[in-house]
Amino acid sequence: MLFSVASTFILITGVLMLALALSDTNTISLLETSTVFRTFCGVVGVVAAPSGIYLLVGMLWYWAKLDTSRTFQKTLWFLLFLLTGFFGLAVYSFFVYRRQVTNQQQAVAE
Secondary structure (H helix, E strand, C coil), X not given: CHHHXXXXXXXXXXXXXXXXXXXXXXXXXXXXXCHHHHXXXXXXXXXXXXXXXXHHXXXXXXXXXXXXXXXXXXXXXXXHHHHHCHHXXXXXXXXXXXXXXXXXXXXXXX
């Protein structure tokens, strides 16, 4: 559950950063002077940093020790981690970790 929340938050933060990067300079200068926006960015940063570290440690540990994917797939995921950083870890959490953990829980329940 915590990995899903952290992954969601990291992806939302990435979308916000991308939107800011693609906005025009007038919008950015207007937002820089807004106290509400600066406070919002501070809160997002305070939550995003621990979420990213939690994902980094948890998903790399899962990838190295428990992931049952083929070697080629694990290698591709590792390259994605290196190229995209925390965003790759969040995507890995949704597409690999979550699926394998759900399948494992269903197998144990049967």
